[in-house]
Amino acid sequence: MSPEAVERWMSVFRRHAPRRTGTVLDLGSGIGRFTPALAETFGALVYGVEPSDRMRETAELSAAHPKVVYLPGKAERIPLPGGSCDLVLLYLVLHHVRDRPSAAADISRVLVPGGRVLIRGAFAGRMPMLPWHRYFPRGREIEEELFPSLPEVLDMFAVHGVRRIALERVRQRVAPSLAAYAERLRLRPYSTFEHLDDEDTAAGFAALEADVAAEREPAPVEEECDLLVLGS
Numbered sequence: 001m002s003p004e005a006v007e008r009w010m011s012v013f014r015r016h017a018p019r020r021t022g023t024v025l026d027l028g029s030g031i032g033r034f035t036p037a038l039a040e041t042f043g044a045l046v047y048g049v050e051p052s053d054r055m056r057e058t059a060e061l062s063a064a065h066p067k068v069v070y071l072p073g074k075a076e077r078i079p080l081p082g083g084s085c086d087l088v089l090l091y092l093v094l095h096h097v098r099d100r101p102s103a104a105a106d107i108s109r110v111l112v113p114g115g116r117v118l119i120r121g122a123f124a125g126r127m128p129m130l131p132w133h134r135y136f137p138r139g140r141e142i143e144e145e146l147f148p149s150l151p152e153v154l155d156m157f158a159v160h161g162v163r164r165i166a167l168e169r170v171r172q173r174v175a176p177s178l179a180a181y182a183e184r185l186r187l188r189p190y191s192t193f194e195h196l197d198d199e200d201t202a203a204g205f206a207a208l209e210a211d212v213a214a215e216r217e218p219a220p221v222e223e224e225c226d227l228l229v230l231g232s
């Protein structure tokens with residue numbers, strides 16, 4: 001993700017954050033794409049909690065920041081005390097979580113009263129048409145099955161007194177051209193690719209390569225996603 005794209009996300013997060021955001025939890029922080037930027041944006045102490053040792057080690061090396069602490073842990077069992085976080089971010093994480101009701105309980109536990117949970121993802125039943133879905137329609141069907149629905153997520157949190165504050169459709173530029181987008185797709189960056197069979201994969205890439213070859217003027221590729229904001 002480019003620094004400009006990270007900055008655009010920070011301005012979205014800033015709009016939904018509590019006025020006083022002293023502690024942020026980047027839950028499922030991966031290689032720390034957002035973690036230092038969160039510390040800079042909010043001047044906050046940021047915990048990057050990530051279950052994968054390999055990803056956490058990469059974050060510690062490449063996304064270090066004096067106000068960031070990376071910790072092993074997962075959404076179902078967050079290694080932080082109750083009422084310790086003003087803002088919790090789950091960026092493309094919730095659909096990976098195996099035990100989502102336990103995660104909702106533990107996120108609610110660490111949230112301060114008046115705190116906010118930002119869930120960037122997609123929800124079954126209101127899945128946007130992503131650019132790569134055009135080439136891999138089976139991928140979209142698979143994601144409809146893998147991603148939780150919005151009512152499911154809202155119910156999971158509501159039992160802990162954490163309720164819907166806002167739901168925003170965010171549009172973002174993901175590549176400057178179809179050729180650049182294809183370059184990234186060839187690395188099969190989405191875990192959904194693991195669920196596609198060889199035939200669907202080959203057909204998708206053949207159609208994509210044909211469109212790349214036909215691209216005369218580079219046209220930016222944009223996609224939409226949901227940002228769900230919850231609060232106590």
Ligand SMILES: C[S@@+](CC[C@H](N)C(=O)[O-])C[C@H]1O[C@@H](n2cnc3c(N)ncnc32)[C@H](O)[C@@H]1O
Nearest residue numbers: 028029030033052074075091092093096097098
């Ligand atoms: C698509 S990556 C997103 C990483 C990061 N949020 C970002 O946007 O760069 C999904 C992350 O969720 C993590 N993850 C998987 N299961 C998890 C769980 N139960 N609790 C917290 N994180 C989890 C993965 O290890 C991975 O780092």
